[in-house]
Amino acid sequence: MKKIIIWVMLVMSMCQISANMPTEVFNSYPTVYAIGNEYQIIVSVKKSTLMWVEVNGRNYYDDSNGILRSESPTHILKVPMAELDKAKKYTICYREIVGERLPYFNKTTELKKISFNFRPVQGDNIKIYSIADAHNRVETPVAAGKFWGDDLDLLILNGDIPDDGRKIEHFVTIHKIAGNITKGEIPVIYSRGNHDMRGKFAEKLSEHSPTQNGNSYFTFRVGALWGIVLDCGEDKPDTNVEYGNTIACHEFRLRQTEFLKQVIANAENEYKQNGVKYKLVVSHVPFSQVPNPPFNIEQDIYREWCKLLRDEVKPHLMISGHKHRQYVILEKSENDHLGQPCPVVVGSHPSNDFYRGTAMEFAPTSVEVLFTDDKKTVLEKYQFPIK
Ligand SMILES: [Fe+2]
Structure with missing residues (x-):
């Protein structure tokens, strides 16, 4: 019985990786661009969203001087290469802005997360x-x-x-x-x-x-x-x-x-x-x-x-x-x-x-x-x- 529970939990955790894309918000899968010594994970979106990526327990925000950006259709999440190469997975975290972005008392949807495996370039071939x-x-x-x-x-x-x-x-x-x-x-x-x-x-x-x-x-x-x-x-x-x-x-x-x-x-x-x-x-x-x-x-x-x-x-x-x-x-x-x-x-x-x-x-x-x-x-x- 214990073995079955572990197996079900394993399958469930695997299903969370690269699960069905939320196409009502995302235009496509995220893309992990390599540039200098960082990865820039770009997520193209259809709606005003707030976004960050979680790698190795640390959050990397798409922010402008501390303000989470929502008014661009393109999120750019910058992560040190060494961190993502080590983690080999990342989680995109986002909330949609409800209505219009306001100066006070903004309303957002609940936090949503979607995880992806990542395979850095490795080996001689x-x-x-x-x-x-x-x-x-x-x-x-x-x-x-x-x-x-x-x-x-x-x-x-x-x-x-x-x-x-x-x-x-x-x-x-x-x-x-x-x-x-x-x-x-x-x-x-x-x-x-x-x-x-x-x-x-x-x-x-x-x-x-x-x-x-x-x-x-x-x-x-x-x-x-x-x-x-x-x-x-x-x-x-x-x-x-x-x-x-x-x-x-x-x-x-x-x-x-x-x-x-x-x-x-x-x-x-x-x-x-x-x-x-x-x-x-x-x-x-x-x-x-x-x-x-x-x-x-x-x-x-x-x-x-x-x-x-x-x-x-x-x-x-x-x-x-x-x-x-x-x-x-x-x-x-x-x-x-x-x-x-x-x-x-x-x-x-x-x-x-x-x-x-x-x-x-x-x-x-x-x-x-x-x-x-x-x-x-x-x-x-x-x-x-x-x-
Ligand atoms: Fe050309």
């Missing part, structure tokens, strides 16, 4: 899937992103996931794709694309997607993998008539040159940390390849990025999108225009009939790259040595 250029599509990119099934360790969303920033709802596309693939249980890297810079909500990036102190460029460390996300911004000159005087990417790119130099100066705490075995560059735009007018911009800046990466960081692979085609450019090949530091994988192909993305597997001696589609068909396969 790391399976990754990269999606870029979904351009508001959800179903086919999600189908492609399930290539590794439950073995997926890390998802990368590499820009142009929404078509543009004209509606605040477009940010939901990012979290829906990430949530549907990962179910909130593994980490995700988010990198911005050039289309994400267009429309009146584009400037609200840091309120609705993971950024580091507001910056869309950053480094990350998940298990044996270290990575750097670089953001080329727009793909044409700031003065292009298409932008109508709204863009200042030249200075933005120069700030990233300085950022790259700081990362190199701090190498011991970045890519030279104990346990780092693989190094990945994530950039929506494959900035090292031969461009065509009007895209042949900032060649001096991009040449310097290539040199700093090649001489100092020595990455094993760079993953990009943007071109709506899939191909690989090797160092010193015809399309290596600026002295790229490693093989550059241009890995996304959206269409109305299919979606194609890139699966990667890092292993001690080599990294395998597979171009796959939403039917899990392997279209092309490459292997590069890990030196």
Whole structure:
């Protein structure tokens, strides 16, 4: 009898993990974005809610200087990586605001909780899937992103996931794709694309997607993998008539040159940390390849990025999108225009009939790259040595 009670209790506790999502409040599963040395758990909601996450018995609130935020459709809950990696589970806690948020005597619903398991990146074999250029599509990119099934360790969303920033709802596309693939249980890297810079909500990036102190460029460390996300911004000159005087990417790119130099100066705490075995560059735009007018911009800046990466960081692979085609450019090949530091994988192909993305597997001696589609068909396969 005692054994039966224990078994029932065990099953009940398992059922509480990743239980049915409260779809009347949540737009999708939470997504655990890895950025710097923290996870930013993003929950996209339909109603005014107050929210925090409980990890290892400690609460991490979505607050603004002590005020629990309720008037944004996006909650961002920041947790130290080491804490969640240790706990391997987290509980989203929330209350809905009843009626309107008031200066006094607010009314809220009772406290609700929903728990999720979490699997940090671990071991020497790391399976990754990269999606870029979904351009508001959800179903086919999600189908492609399930290539590794439950073995997926890390998802990368590499820009142009929404078509543009004209509606605040477009940010939901990012979290829906990430949530549907990962179910909130593994980490995700988010990198911005050039289309994400267009429309009146584009400037609200840091309120609705993971950024580091507001910056869309950053480094990350998940298990044996270290990575750097670089953001080329727009793909044409700031003065292009298409932008109508709204863009200042030249200075933005120069700030990233300085950022790259700081990362190199701090190498011991970045890519030279104990346990780092693989190094990945994530950039929506494959900035090292031969461009065509009007895209042949900032060649001096991009040449310097290539040199700093090649001489100092020595990455094993760079993953990009943007071109709506899939191909690989090797160092010193015809399309290596600026002295790229490693093989550059241009890995996304959206269409109305299919979606194609890139699966990667890092292993001690080599990294395998597979171009796959939403039917899990392997279209092309490459292997590069890990030196
Ligand atoms: Fe793009």
